[in-house]
Amino acid sequence: MDELNPFFSKSMVLLAAITAISTIIIGTFLPTLILSGGIVEANSNSPEIVLASLGVQEAMTVRLEGFTKAIAQKQTDKEKRFTFAVTPEFQGKTLYEVALDESEKAIALTFDDGPWPIYTEQVLDILKEQDIKATFFLIGQHLKHHPAIAQKVVEAGHALGNHTWSHHYHNVPREIAAQEIEDTNALIYETTGFKTHWFRPPGGVLTNGLNDYAHSQNYAVAMWSSDARESFFSSSGALVNNVLNSAKPGGIVLLHDGGGDRTATVQALPIIITKLKERGYKFVTLPELLELYEQHQQTTIAENAPNPTPVPDGID
Ligand SMILES: [Zn+2]
Structure with missing residues (x-):
């Protein structure tokens, strides 16, 4: 081998x-x-x-x-x-409305003080029937008691904002302001899976510390340009007139779905929506309103449009 x-x-x-x-x-x-x-x-x-x-x-x-x-x-x-966001220009700012062209007739309905039994769901039914979206500013302690109602609000495609935990009007130190706002946001997230960068101060009070805290954390503070002025004595007809007389493109309408008897609001709402539709309005959430404003601004920058909202710090 x-x-x-x-x-x-x-x-x-x-x-x-x-x-x-x-x-x-x-x-x-x-x-x-x-x-x-x-x-x-x-x-x-x-x-x-x-x-x-x-x-x-x-x-x-x-x-x-x-x-x-x-x-x-x-x-x-x-x-x-899963975020109700704010465009950079409005972060840490207060807005009452945004400037839009007459041709862009968009308006934002907002509902405060819910979620609340009966009325919130009645409002949701009307919005669904009218096929429009709105923004709901929730109170933390109401959300704690009625989480399922808030879930219905987001499931229907509406936007959420933060309206503090306990709806204080009086002055609060910074740590309480932080608690009021962040506890509410945490519960909104826990309950609905959504984060919101929108804040509305209770009673529209801008000087009690809540607004300062919200600005410091880059929330957009949403005030309003139309107030339905719901009170115990208001008729639904009065609410309709209050909104229609002040409605404008880019406007924000203040309504309430919670915090008390909202029968008049529920009665007025279909009329308000129908009349505004007849005037050519479409209805948007607050995040959508800012998107429209951004588009409007892009198209008008070249035309030297005057600088409209937001209201700068220190003026409000
Ligand atoms: Zn309120």
């Missing part, structure tokens, strides 16, 4: 050759093929150029970065979807 078996010897050479070629294919081309998919995700401009200039290690890093970015983007998208 001095000589090697010729068949064995040829087989060995062939096997060695196949192994070598396979190693080259697997080691060089296969990772390239696999990685190119990742690079396309991470850098859609010119994946071939990027790939050609990278080693396998670098390419894998790029691929991982691509995945990380994609995950972060998904989280941001989710965050956006």
Whole structure:
């Protein structure tokens, strides 16, 4: 057995050759093929150029970065979807209305002091029937007692704002202001899965510390340009007139769905909506109102439009 078996010897050479070629294919081309998919995700401009200039290690890093970015983007998208946001211009500002063209007749109905039994759901039924969206400013302690009603509000596609925990009018120190607002926001998130960057001070009081805290945390403080002026003695007809006489494009309408007997509001609401629709108004949530304002501003910047709302700090 001095000589090697010729068949064995040829087989060995062939096997060695196949192994070598396979190693080259697997080691060089296969990772390239696999990685190119990742690079396309991470850098859609010119994946071939990027790939050609990278080693396998670098390419894998790029691929991982691509995945990380994609995950972060998904989280941001989710965050956006579940946040009642405020455009940067209005963060930490107070607004009463926004400037819109007469041609862009949008108005925002807002309802305070809920969630509240009977009336909140009656309001929701009317809004559904009229196929419009509104914004509800919730009181924390009411939300604690009626979480299911608040869930119906968001399920119907309406926006939420923060109206403090206990609806104080009097002066509060900063730590109480923080508690009033942040406890309410935490419960809104816990109950509905939504975060809100919108705040409305109880009674529209801007000087008791709550407004200062809200500004410092970049909430938009939403006042109003139309007040239905609901009181114990108001008839639904009076409420209708109060709103219709002050309605304007870009306006914010103050109404209430909670905190007491809201029969007159529920009676007035379908009439208010119908009449405003007849005047050509569409109804938007507060976040949508700011989006419209932003679009309006972009189209009018070139025309040197005067600077409208928001009200700067120190004036309100
Ligand atoms: Zn209120």
